[in-house]
Amino acid sequence: MQTGRQTWRFPSRPRITGSASIVGAKEGDGPLGSSFDAIERDAYFGEPSFEKAERVMFERAQRLAVKHSNCSMNDISYVIAGDLLAQNISASFSARTHSRPHLGVFSACATIMEAFALAALLVDSQNGERVLVGASSHNSTAERIFRYPTEYGGQKPQTAHCTATAAGAAVIAAQGEGPAITEATVGRVIDLGISNPWEMGAAMAPAAVDTLRAHLQDTGRTTLDYDWIATGDLGRVGHPLARQMLLEQGIDPGHQFTDCGILLYDAQQPEVFSGGSGPGCCTVVTLSYLLKKIQEGKNKRIMVIATGALLSPLTAQQGDTIPCIAHAVTFEG
Amino acid sequence: MQTGRQTWRFPSRPRITGSASIVGAKEGDGPLGSSFDAIERDAYFGEPSFEKAERVMFERAQRLAVKHSNCSMNDISYVIAGDLLAQNISASFSARTHSRPHLGVFSACATIMEAFALAALLVDSQNGERVLVGASSHNSTAERIFRYPTEYGGQKPQTAHCTATAAGAAVIAAQGEGPAITEATVGRVIDLGISNPWEMGAAMAPAAVDTLRAHLQDTGRTTLDYDWIATGDLGRVGHPLARQMLLEQGIDPGHQFTDCGILLYDAQQPEVFSGGSGPGCCTVVTLSYLLKKIQEGKNKRIMVIATGALLSPLTAQQGDTIPCIAHAVTFEG
Secondary structure (H helix, E strand, O other), X not given: OEOOOOEEEOOOOOEEEEEEEEEEHHHHOOOOHHHOOEEEXXXXXXXXXXXXXXXXXXXXXXXXXXXXXXXXXXXXXXXXXXXXXXXXXXXXXXXXHOOOEEEXXXXXXXXXXXXXXXXXXXXXXXOOOEEEXXXXXXXXXXXXHHOOOHHHOOOOOOOOOEEOOEEEEEEEEOXXXXXXXXXXXXXXXXXXXXXXXXXXXXXXXXXHHHHHHHHHHHHOOOHHHOOEEEEOOOHHHHHHXXXXXXXXXXXXXXXXXXXXXXXXXXXXXXXXXXXXXXXXXXXXXXXXXXXXXXXXXXXXXXXXXXEEEOOOHHHHHOOOOOOEEEEEEEEEO | OEOOOOEEEOOOOOEEEEEEEEEEHHHHOOOOHHHXXXXXXXXXXXXXXHHHHHHHHHHHHHHHHHHHOOOOHHHOOEXXXXXXXXXXXXXXXXXXXXXXXXXXXXXXXXXXHHHHHHHHHHHHOOOOOEEEEEEEEOHHHHHHHHOOOHHHOOOOOOOOOEEOOEEEEEEEEOOOOOOEEEEEEOOEOEOOOOOOOOOHHHHHHHHXXXXXXXXXXXXXXXXXXXXXXXXXXXXXXXXXXXXXXXXXXXXXXXXXXXXXXXHHOOOOOOOOOOOEEOHHXXXXXXXXXHHHHHHOOOOOEEEEEEEEEOOOHHHHHOXXXXXXXXXXXXXXX
8 A cells, every 4th residue: 555655545535525614704704715614703702712712613613524424423433633722622622522532633734634644544444434534723822822912912024824713624434425535645844944933934835845745756646647736834935935946856836736825815814914824724725625626526636735833832932943744635536 | 454433453463673761860760760771860861951851852762762673764654753742842843853754643641552553553554664653751841831830849739640751662563573562442532520630640540441441342352351451640549540430330450450650650759649640651661661571471461541631731721621531552472
């Protein structure tokens, strides 16, 4: 089954039989707003704290994905989930409500593709019949952990990202209808020495390039074999950098090279800066926008290379540089 | 391959071909001190911060495990690692030094068994030839995140745990000599409503019981089929509670029922309270003490049920209860 040093192939073609995306107001007002299953205009989701709001959003997405997959939570073999908050609390706390065997994963904003990869591996190796994956982020929980208290109103440079309020979940199953997961390329941790947390797009671009290059090498394909190649959230600064780096390595990413962080918001929306980020961003853009192109028969093969900046507030304060990672998953019709 | 709803079986018997454990002074002074590969008496490991110290300890353990496995880092297909610090920084930052494809996992103090389970799955499904797993914790990094600044000298109740300064790593391979990983049981998140972070043993006991019960049900075995059944770090408070809960469910855990958190320290050592904890605790006790019994031919089958409390300082401050999880792995000679 091993095609190369970083890529897994899934010959049984595990299917995404159902998914759901729930987003906040700003994401709902963006160009993909009509694609999402629910837009919640109350940033608190009716809860007393933003952290509990994120949890509730995540729980709703998971329940809705299971419903869209025409099964019940008891039919789920395993749940694989993660988020951006310290100690993965959105994933862990939302897991209390379903009581299914649970695997916590962490790759920052690349978390959902790690979850997809492991879920497809579980289904393909016949160790799970239906695996629920999910990832979430909330602008207001990320702001107060990674940046400043919102009330402080700190100014940001245009290279900054806007953490998406978004949660997505999907059921990957051995049987059923839906886009298939055919390959996953596990990324390496790359750190080229950027220490400025306002420059995450630039920091993450080399990781996306490294994983794309490994994927093409492992599969023997070219970028022309994909209808879309979407990076996770490099944004308007990091995405052109990735394109330039690929061209320098002799890889033409073509016009089908896009970015979930750019797709999520309109550049004219207030305070979106270089684009969306957070584990929820790439998750809901993939589930509700990119995969719909496969479901509607418009596209046959899409690759998403989710990128993650593996920093923490503590490492930033201690002057550390930012290790980054990118995991890629191939979806086919 | 699926034996039940929570247990994976690995018919190809992936082997632990090499491992390493590095610990701090208190762990080195404990009853298992002579079992470990290195005892570092400088809590800073020569670094300017405790976080960087944990990272260096983790890197050393990974390099030594690869060396003990008679291979080089380039022979490692994937690395699966995690720790207790916010945003998994010890695992992510140590990954910069090896440049191998990396999967971050998080199950708090149960992290190493999630890593073992996924590594064995990768090797058994022929998607990886050699997978490096690891987990770490450092008393001084955990203290200042989860409890109080050490300098504050806050008093603790006897139900508290002592987070171990310990990092362990192991190579799981398709070929070679060493204890085999034959099964893994993925735990469910259990939360019985305990909100006091000084009572983690009591909070985690129900998760250990739930996973042990599921494991026995999935495999059709009894506790007598194991030479040792070790919980992760329930400690002197949680472990007797788990025994009592098992007896109430008609499961006699027998005299072979032990606990890594109790084994790591002598109860007479200063400030060990109810026993060790932290992802490093169960990791080094398993690798350097329990698995040696298999290597020396004394034991044939050992199960370790690592337990994790999935809380964060933020959830504790917001008055949340503590979701817990336990993952079990069976090791055979």
